[in-house]
Amino acid sequence: MNLVPVTYKGGIYRHDEIIDLIEDLGGYIIQKHILAQEVVLQALVPKEDIALIAAIAKPLTGEITPSPLVGTEIAVVTMSLEIHHLPHASCDVAEYIRRFGAKTNMVGLARGFGKRIAQMNDEERDVINEHDLAVYLLGDFETCIKQKFQVLRRGIDVPIVVCGGPSRETLRRIIEPPVDGYVGNVGRFMHRTKESEELAKLDEVVEEITRVLDRKREEIAKDPPSVSPARLMDIITTQVEEIHEVLSPTPITVQMQGLRVKLPYDTFARVVRDISIEEGITIGEIADIIPSRMRDYILIRIRPFSETNIMV
Amino acid sequence: MDAVEYFEVECTEETGGNYYRRIADVVLLDHNLLRVIRKLHIFIDPEVPIFIAVGVTKKLPGIVRLRDFAEVMATDQKITISIGDETYLAPLLQILWERYGKENVSQPDRFTIVLPGDVSESGDLEDIPVFDPSESIYKDLIYALLVIQPEGFKVRRQWYGKEKFYLVASEDTLPEDIEELVREKFALMGERL
Structure with missing residues (x-):
């Protein structure tokens, strides 16, 4: 049975029927949010039954949409928890990824800032390694990224997606050995992302994460875990x-x-x-x-x- | 609101420089400081690394004295100060407590302060400097520059006064001739330190 990640959004009225349906079909509810009169379910459901769930949800005005990141836990690594990086861009990215179903945790490094002085300790490294993927939010200068990233990636064995101010090509050029994903033009900024081109950038981050995780899923499928x-x-x-x-x-x-x-x-x-x-x-x-x-x-x-x- | 006369971000990396121009713009706007800045030049070289911000402020409002926001009525028994603008009440109370002692300063309501008649000449009371707005504006400016600068630059030197200010920051020890560089940056704006 091929389970696919989806998000169900609908009213609270008779939502338990949807939950029962998903469970009866052999799917799993990963997370359930109730916000006032609305219910958001993040679930894994059998691929062939999506149409059936959609049909049953229709009279309840429920909607079912694919969300590729359900069932993953992602570390958003920010260089510090100072005003320089929070709430923009770190929270903007972390929150945006969450909309696609991922569980994101923000890892604020104690001494991640600077070029020469950037460091990462063993606790930070281990916490990052407990996730499925790490998104590194770096700064605007390629000189700094080139030097500090080597220190910040040491000992990390989960796939890494690097976001930084320089263009994607530049990031690709300066990071050696290569990482799994790159998103350019998402560096340090101090304003809220609300314009359409900025949101398009965040979409690009999600796309890159999805691409990297899909590849990881393919790898896992070759030797699947003993139980889902x-x-x-x-x-x-x-x-x-x-x-x-x-x-x-x-x-x-x-x-x-x-x-x-x-x-x-x-x-x-x-x-x-x-x-x-x-x-x-x-x-x-x-x-x-x-x-x-x-x-x-x-x-x-x-x-x-x-x-x-x-x-x- | 008058626009800033001169605003440049000079950087050895073009893309990084453009981002920092936007960052500086947003931070100064958020901190409501664009109205006090006349000229600002920022220089960043991440290779060294060094961050220099030099600037000139507009003419700042003068020192606020007691007479600017309150009235003093003196009789033989007591001196009554009626406050017009509460903004400066806290610093005024601090000054009065220090001068006359807390036991002599009574405040029957928010807008009135009463002192015993024998403590001071009321004429001299009206001239007390209560608040220097330029001091807090310069402090805000330096704080905003700290927010603008790349975060890791923990070694810094700052200076302000005479409508000019600068902030130099780096990860490493600052070179001794740093003031030369600051002078150069002031010269780019057509100013002298």
Whole structure:
């Protein structure tokens, strides 16, 4: 069954029917927002059933649109949390990516600014590596990017998309060895992005991220994880009662090859490890349960089929 | 509102320079400082790296004295100050407390301050300098320049006075002859430091 990421927007009236429908069809609800009278669902649904969901949603004036980034967690790396970079451009980019379904976390480096003095510490590196992709928001000068980026990419093993002031070609030329994606003309600026050409730039960022993630998905498809992360989320949600008491917007964040469970590692790692998925296979057998460097959360990295020889 | 007479961003990298021109424009507009600047020249060389901003302000309003916003009525028993514009009340109270002691300064309502009659000559009271607007404008200017400059430039030297100001910033120790460079930039605007 081929699950595709979609966003459903509709009224609150009878929205539970849509949720039931998606679940009955074998899809998963990744995130549910209720904003006054409106409901936004981010979900993975079987590709062939999209037309059916759209038809059932029509009398409820619900709309279903593809959103390529649902089910991914993206780090937006900003050079500092000073007024020089916030709220524009860092928040503008982070918020815009969110509209396409991604869960974005902003990683503000403690000492990411400057040319010679830029640094990244081990905690920042590890936190970035816990994501599916990192978007680096760099400055306007190519001299600075050329020198500092080498320091900022050290030890990062997730795909990187670089945004900077110089043109895409320049970024491509000065960054050696190459990274996975480049977006030019999105450097440091101090005004809100609201004009159409600026929004087009943000669309370009999303396109580049989508392109890089699609490539990563293809790679993953060659040796898929032993269980779909969305399914694992569903299992944990039904079996761990305490997850319903977590106030975070996404108590379980779905990634492409794993999950971030927002429960304390010390208390719940064993509980999660021992959960049975089906026919006596536990989560511990097919995934690594490790402490996340983000607070005291649990990070689940699902092992690929080639390692476990199990597919559930 | 009068436009700025001279506004240039000089940079060794063309694209970067254009971005910084926009950044400077937006920041000064946001901080409501375009109305006080007459000339501004910014020079950035990310290779060195160095950031220099030199500028000339318009004629700034003079020192605000007590007589400009309040009236003083003195009798033998007490001196009553009636405040017309509350904007300067806080700095005035600070000055009065320091001069006469808190116990002698009473404030029956927001617009009235009462002092005992024997503390001072009321004539001299009216001339007290309460607030120097140029001081805060220069401070705002320097703050805005700090926002404009690239963030990593933590070593800096700034100066203001006589309707001129400059800010030099870098990541590394500033060279000793930095003032020469500043003079050069002032000369580009047809001014002398």
